[in-house]
Amino acid sequence: MTEKLTRKSNRPLTLKDVSEASGVSEMTVSRVLRNRGDVSTTTREKVLTAARDLGYVPNKIAGALASSRVNLVAVIIPSLSNMVFPEVLSGISEGLEDGPLQPVVGVTHYRPEREEQVLYEMLSWRPSGVIVAGIEHTEASRAMLAASGIPVVEIMDTDGRPIDSVVGISHRRAGREMARAIVKGGYTKIGFLGTKMPLDHRARKRFEGFTEALAKAGLEVMDQEFYDGGSALVKGREMTQTMLERSPELDFLYYSNDLIGLGGMLWCIEQGLEIPGRIGLAGFNGLNMLNGFPTRLATMNAMRREIGKAAAEIVKGSIAEGTATAGQHIELTPKLEPGDTLGRKTVFDPEP
Template identity: 40%
Template sequence: MTNERRWADTSGLPPAPDATAKPVTLAHVARLAGVSENTVSRVIRDKGSIAPETRQRVNAAIEQLGYVPNRAAGSLASSSSLIIGVILPSLSNIVFPEVLRGINAGLSATPYRPMIGVTDYDLDIEHQLIASLLAWQPAAIITTGFDHTVGARRMLENSRVRVAELMDIDNAPIDLAVGLSHHEAGRAMAHHLVQRGYCNIAYVGHDWTADRRAHARYVGLCEGLAETGLSLVAECRTDQASSTLEGRKTLSNLLSGGVHIDAVAFSNDDMAVGGFMHCLAVNIAVPEELALIGFNGLEIGQVLPKPLTTVLSNRFAIGKTAVELLLAGVQRPDETVKIDTGFSIVEGATA
């Protein structure tokens, strides 16, 4: 057998550009398209009324010349750019890629593009990312939650850039908050379990230092139980980030305490799926011997042998709604706004 290499057919392409040539500029595009530089700029920024034929000529010239717009220079000229800064705590946690999908959907029909940073739940890293993004004079910055360093909050407040804080509405936003009340979601978990007849309810959770929203759900859960005259009979929490492995380990630790438990509320679906796997491994019948409820409504929980009972957060809608509201008004309003995207109980088959 002979080795065969496939190469791209370059016979019809123009010769490679001279490495010493000057970069293509807006003026080159304007000259080739037969329009003014201002017209080229408006086509690129999708601003103003442009005749379809003119737009086509400009786009053809851009493609022919391989012109790449200098966004930084444009921001200096107009005091704002087409950048939307997006700061997420994680991309390994499936919750946040779904929020990002919503953001991308909201931006898809606009000239704006996201510039993404990941904090790994570290507020100092968020502080650095906010400073870097503000240097680009973005049209808006999207962050997660209300927790920021004092310096980061001051930068956001003083910038007058539109700011959306996502996932939570239980505190006061800098500008716009889009999400759900995690406190109310915790109360709803408690009420659902009690209405199903469970009274010996325990809690399994993960690190609250990084995930303050999980703590808010725990507080809501406890208050919801208290409203029915109950309280948690046991609880066990790992100091690690949430994962299926930690959920399995932590439920095992909880059940080794010898307390009679008929239902467990988990801090999220990752932990609950791990708990379900522990029940399979040690032959605990779910929900007959032990009921389980999670939070987030992740797909993995719905493909278990018994679909997970959980609370669905509308993550895609959170991202898309935030972008649409930010771009609907480029000036920061005098009054802050909270948008509740809500949640719903997915009844499943585990509680």
């Protein structure tokens, strides 16, 4: 096993680095990484282990172009079906306008091992920068990003330790602010509905901030309902029905995203539940489609387009200045949008 390299320089790794770490010649390293020639199993394993520990990604640009960069920015996101990320991509595209850089997108499906594969392939083409959603990565992914020698911008989340630059919001703060608004509205019997959160780190952090703020007010989440898979109106309807049939005393439902929140709101309306008097509702993301409903779901605007644009401008600015790293930390403020479902709870006086 090779000793992992502690890097203070952001220059790209070379075959020489892998050669020195593995103790074999550069020619042998090249043969192993290109899967060419007769190399012993022991030597091959030494080279591959050294490359993996260093975060080395082979350069697929051949010949005279081997030391140059292409005018592409690798953009790595969890999903294209989730309505959140097209707005992020729009912001990135806007930020890269009037210049030679073009975004190219890779999708991870919220799977850490898939992110490793996408990073490996995209970095092998030597893009000019990387924009990647989230700040939680495997050790291999962090090594590749740290060793890339190009601007790396992690987006959407600022609650953690970034590799280089970061642009996003604090999801813990967003959760805390929503909890305070719910408490201020007079609601005390609160349910939470959302995706299972081991891999959705941002939803997990919002929930942590939410429960923390409730605890300070002497409250707790009284019921929870989780699901696997993507966000959907139908799923929101099903989850809301299940929860309110199980816990009819609840007076507020907090959803991890707007789509399931909309589904839940439609179900409540069909049941004749007064909103927000009998029950309050809130989602997260601030999707534009909320404005198309007669009843506007309360939400938290996550500043997605602004995040994408700022990340693209960091990459573009770093390249224009000829710097390999920017190290910028930009935290935007999520905006509470109360809509029509986060008013004050109605207090019903008993009949005389």
